[in-house]
Every structure is written in structure tokens, then in C-alpha cells.
Amino acid sequence: MISVSLSFDLLLAGALLWSAWRTLAARRIDLAIVMFIVFGLLMTIAWTRLRAPDIGLAEAAIGAGLTGALLLDALGAIRRKKSPSKDNA
Amino acid sequence: MKRWSVILAAIALSVALILAILELGPAGIDLRLPVAENMASSGVTHPVTAVLLNFRGYDTLLEVAVLLIALFGILAVGMEPLPSLVKPADPMLQRLARFACPLVIVAGVYLLWAGAFRPGGAFQAGALLAAAIVLLHLSGLWPGWGTPSWRQRLLLSGGFAVFLAVSVAMMGFGALLEYPQAYAGLLILLIESGLTLSLAAILAGLFLFLSRDTGGNP
Numbered sequence: 001m002i003s004v005s006l007s008f009d010l011l012l013a014g015a016l017l018w019s020a021w022r023t024l025a026a027r028r029i030d031l032a033i034v035m036f037i038v039f040g041l042l043m044t045i046a047w048t049r050l051r052a053p054d055i056g057l058a059e060a061a062i063g064a065g066l067t068g069a070l071l072l073d074a075l076g077a078i079r080r081k082k083s084p085s086k087d088n089a
Numbered sequence: 090m091k092r093w094s095v096i097l098a099a100i101a102l103s104v105a106l107i108l109a110i111l112e113l114g115p116a117g118i119d120l121r122l123p124v125a126e127n128m129a130s131s132g133v134t135h136p137v138t139a140v141l142l143n144f145r146g147y148d149t150l151l152e153v154a155v156l157l158i159a160l161f162g163i164l165a166v167g168m169e170p171l172p173s174l175v176k177p178a179d180p181m182l183q184r185l186a187r188f189a190c191p192l193v194i195v196a197g198v199y200l201l202w203a204g205a206f207r208p209g210g211a212f213q214a215g216a217l218l219a220a221a222i223v224l225l226h227l228s229g230l231w232p233g234w235g236t237p238s239w240r241q242r243l244l245l246s247g248g249f250a251v252f253l254a255v256s257v258a259m260m261g262f263g264a265l266l267e268y269p270q271a272y273a274g275l276l277i278l279l280i281e282s283g284l285t286l287s288l289a290a291i292l293a294g295l296f297l298f299l300s301r302d303t304g305g306n307p
Contacts, residue, residue, distance in 0.1 A: 013260075024151065042155075052211075054137045054210070054213075055210040056208075056211045057157045057200070057208055058213055058216070059214055060213075061213050061216035061217055061220065062212070062216045062292075065216065065220050066216055066219060066220060066223070066292055066295075066296070069220070069223050069227070069296065070295065070296060070299075073296060073299070077299075
């Protein structure tokens with residue numbers, strides 16, 4: 001049983017590092033934001049594994065949810081600003 | 090060449106940090122025992138809530154103030170409104186948002202109530218309620234916010250005001266932010282309810298004031 005939880009933790013740690021790397025290395029900003037949200041959700045699982053469900057809840061709601069939505073909205077605002085002619089169509 | 094030296098330096102730093110963490114001794118002060126001993130006088134049964142709102146209420150009070158000041162900063166910049174979204178949202182998305190919102194609100198209120206005895210609390214509940222507002226806004230059902238009205242201002246600062254008022258009113262019983270044992274549970278619930286509403290408004294405000302899209306697509 002120990003080996004199962006250990007292998008899950010190793011997988012989780014690997015996935016965290018991978019998603020963090022993808023967030024930083026993505027060339028497209030929208031992909032980077034989606035990977036940031038994925039990182040936040042994996043971090044939620046990691047906090048739960050560390051028996052800190054309170055932090056996990058906050059991470060899921062604020063870190064992954066609201067921050068991700070804010071970043072996506074900011075990206076949308078930047079794109080709208082860059083092409084203002086489309087808005088009036 | 091430069092790339093590899095940066096990668097090597099990063100790996101060396103990670104190894105050094107990991108070694109440093111492995112070498113850390115046990116924590117100098119173990120606060121678990123004092124918290125467990127004083128749980129009975131905190132008014133709640135979940136240790137995290139007891140620490141956040143009773144033993145270290147000062148930190149939580151200032152955290153809320155920081156969030157409020159961050160929102161003031163955004164409002165002070167005073168950006169011009171942008172034209173509304175390019176196209177009205179998908180009716181399917183609007184339908185889903187209408188369906189999801191009541192569930193999110195129920196989950197938020199549950200988290201607020203659950204904070205007294207299990208993981209949950211005002212911050213998480215507020216974030217959920219804010220997420221519901223953001224969802225409605227993104228699907229075009231809730232217009233963005235322009236200059237806040239009096240009612241909105243009251244809502245934004247209400248949680249902090251209630252927290253401060255309760256802690257000042259309780260000064261007669263002892264120090265600031267100290268609750269009498271008999272009413273501690275009730276007072277914490279009152280503070281958390283105020284905080285939930287205010288935090289929802291503040292977190293959603295970060296989004297809706299910034300969106301500068303006061304038209305919406307009703």
C-alpha cells in the first residue's frame with residue numbers, strides 16, 4: 001500500500017514540475033494560462049495529500065479559479081484593445 | 090552555452106535548496122499543543138478557523154484590509170470603459186451558467202457554515218460566490234461595474250467594518266480581538282458571514298471593475 005501512495009506522490013510531483021515548466025516555456029500566452037490553471041489544480045491535490053485541505057480549498061478557488069479567469073480576461077482585454085475595429089462591426 | 094550554464098545554475102540551486110530543507114531541524118516552537126489545549130475556548134471546533142479568526146484574528150483582519158486596498162488601487166487608476174464584448178455569448182453557455190450559479194451559491198454558503206468544524210471558511214466561500222458572479226459576467230448575464238454606488242461601497246467595506254466593529258466592541262471584555270467565551274462561536278459566524286459577502290464583492294470587483302465593460306449583453 002505504501003508503494004501505491006509513494007508512486008502517486010512521485011507522479012504528482014512530476015506532473016507539478018512538468019506543468020510549471022510548460023507554463024514558463026509555452027510560446028502562446030493562452031496555452032501558458034491554461035497550464036497555469038492545470039498547475040493550480042495539481043497543487044490543490046498536492047495540498048490535500050499533505051493533509052492541508054484548507055489550503056487546498058483556497059488554492060482551488062483563488063489560485064486556480066479566480067486568478068486563471070482574471071488572466072484569461074486580461075488576455076481578452078489586450079486582444080480587444082489591439083483590434084478595436086472588430087468591436088464596432 | 091549561456092542556456093546550459095543557466096540550466097546548470099538552476100539545478101545547483103534546486104539541489105542546494107532540497108539539501109537545506111532536508112537538514113532543517115524540528116520547528117523551534119510547536120504550536121499544535123497550545124492550540125489543542127485552547128480549542129475549547131475558541132468557540133469553534135476546527136483548529137484552522139480557531140487560529141484564523143480567534144487566536145490570530147489580527148492577521149486575518151489585516152489580510153482583508155490588504156484586499157480592500159488592492160481594490161482601491163484598481164479603482165484609483167480609473168480606466169475608461171471599453172466597448173462591450175465582440176459577440177453575445179452562446180445561449181447554451183448562458184443556460185449552463187444559469188444552472189450552475191445556484192449550485193455554486195449553495196456550495197459557498199455550505200463552506201461558510203462548515204468553517205466552524207471542518208475545512209472551509211470565509212475566504213473560500215467568498216471566492217466561490219465571486220466565481221459565480223464572474224461566470225455570469227463572462228456569459229453576458231451580469232454587466233461589468235463602473236463607478237461603485239453607495240450600496241456597492243457598503244458591501245465592499247462591510248466585512249472589514251463588521252470585523253473591526255466586533256473587535257472594538259469586545260474591548261470591554263479584554264484586549265482587542267478577544268471574544269468572550271460564551272459568544273465566541275456566534276461572533277465568529279457573524280464576522281465570517283460579513284467577510285464572505287465582502288470578499289465575494291471584492292474578488293468579483295477585481296474582475297468586474299477591470300473588465301470596463303459596463304454594457305453587458307442582457
